[in-house]
Amino acid sequence: MTEERRQAVLRAIVDGYVATSEPVGSKALAAQSALGVSPATIRNDMAMLEEEGLIVQPHTSAGRIPTDKGYRSFVDHLAASALGEPHKRAITTFLSDAVDLNDVVERSVRLLSQLTRQVAVIQYPAPREGAVRRVEVVRVGHERALVVVVSADARVEQRTVALGNDVNDEEFERIAREVNEAATGLAPAAVDGALRAWARRQGQPEWADGVASAVASAVHGGTIDRVVFAGTSNLARVGGGFEADAIGPVLDALEEQVVLLRLLHEMAGDASEVTVRIGSETHLESLSRASVVAAPYGRDSASLLGALGPTRMDYPGTMAAVRAVARYLSRIVEAQ
């Protein structure tokens, strides 16, 4: 009984603090939340919660606020809550008339930022490692060529490569044809070998190696490791929860995509559907006062999307929105 109520008290403290952004005291808690116990009882519970490191009081004569650990406990004991009907409808209508993958991603990230009133982040859908459908080599300018690779999964990648001026037009035609024939139909893993062999047959001139590696890079590389975000103005929103001096670092982290990507990759490792990193759990100085709620989406759940906000955020709501958008986006991406 008592343990149960202590959780309820923690829950109420989190709720209260999230709502008002002010420390919540025992008296207010007893009055508002229908716990049916006296302030004194709550004070006892609070003392124990504080001993466990779940809450702290900023000043001696203030109420309590949750620690990162407190939020963690709150989140862990949270039952998955569903998104409200209007929001669900919003997702459907907002995403259904997107015209292509880019558009879907753009719309999703905007939508998610609006639903959560936080910064929304989407890691681009991982390519499906589709076989090569076609390779075009097109001459541009005098000594440069453009290599365009189309994969079976509807990805188009391009690279430019220097040719040197010792390639005449007929030769160029031949090269373009041969490269296309050599690579078409191959799985990504097989492309490198095939093109190296081709380059060898050319007698290994520099441009042949260049073309080969450009194709290889186009096949493997791609838009995998890109992150788009929206709703950065939510960082500065009044009552948004971030201190004025905390938003600079967050903006930095967002621009520093590498850092953000590593964090998302880490979170992808955690198995469950929606994962949460709270404050110091991000292990990033710049995000030490921020939380990230993320969920995988797409084939094999290989990509992530999420919301980033102050540790003092509405976790249930944010988690519900992230989950809902991830599900819907999965359906779209997988269908394509």
Added chain:
Amino acid sequence: MTEERRQAVLRAIVDGYVATSEPVGSKALAAQSALGVSPATIRNDMAMLEEEGLIVQPHTSAGRIPTDKGYRSFVDHLAASALGEPHKRAITTFLSDAVDLNDVVERSVRLLSQLTRQVAVIQYPAPREGAVRRVEVVRVGHERALVVVVSADARVEQRTVALGNDVNDEEFERIAREVNEAATGLAPAAVDGALRAWARRQGQPEWADGVASAVASAVHGGTIDRVVFAGTSNLARVGGGFEADAIGPVLDALEEQVVLLRLLHEMAGDASEVTVRIGSETHLESLSRASVVAAPYGRDSASLLGALGPTRMDYPGTMAAVRAVARYLSRIVEAQ
């Protein structure tokens, strides 16, 4: 003489306010800036400047700060100043080893944000309206096709289009071949007509129109109207010049690319090399406390890059940096 000194006083006020972010008074001005006149004289000048609406005093007993109009006058009377040597070197080394156009743009925007310590914005280089080099139509999935258009200016655009399931493989082959033949070598303006004619020859089935308009859209559209930015954390930098409640709107404006693009287009109209919009001159509520310094670059000076910061910014320095990066970037883009 007196008019000249009044400009000097304005200049000194702007300099002082930019440096300290505090209103500057007559006494401090007489002491620091070597005007060689007494505070009383300066007070007279100030009174006149205030009458002209170039400066105001926030409170009765405070010094003066420049108005938007004051900054405008300051900027208009500014002699073009050159960028310091170290900065010039930074530009060269930073941009010289970019691998492709995207990379150049990315690097430029980062560089500019570092040089100016403001938010840097770059409008993507306008495409050169190159002729169509090749059109590929590739089947993806069951009922969809991917249209890839390669232009002579090394641009690659893609669109997806629904086919319906009444197109078998041989027919598809034929379509792909015909579309490529119909469009290749044509100038953008001629593509629409050629493809409409082709679609008509097919007997106007839905998919033919779809393919035709996908190609047309790929030829004309593109990355023209995109803007990238970097250095948003400068908005929140302490002493950065923005009030805490002003940065939200600015972030909004940055995400709302449409608005930003319109502003840049407007500025492109102003003839001179580097143009400045100060505060209310942007005609945007969200940027009413911000200034934009922009310069055209690339062929026909068709694209713009710039820096966005508080009205209280270092105009000479920012203008020099913007000018230098624009020049250097022009060289690169035009060479390609």
Added chain:
DNA sequence: ATTGGCACTCGGGGGAATCGAGTGCCAATG
């Protein structure tokens, strides 16, 4: 046109006093 002098204004800074929300502890109770 410039300058020194002078009275005046008023925002900001630095206490001191006060308020009140919130706490910890303890004894009483069911």
Added chain:
DNA sequence: CATTGGCACTCGATTCCCCCGAGTGCCAAT
């Protein structure tokens, strides 16, 4: 043993007040 009412105590925030000083406008003198 959990719960509760009572009570003394703490301390951040608010308010008030006062004073300082930077800055001003105006005027008479040069």
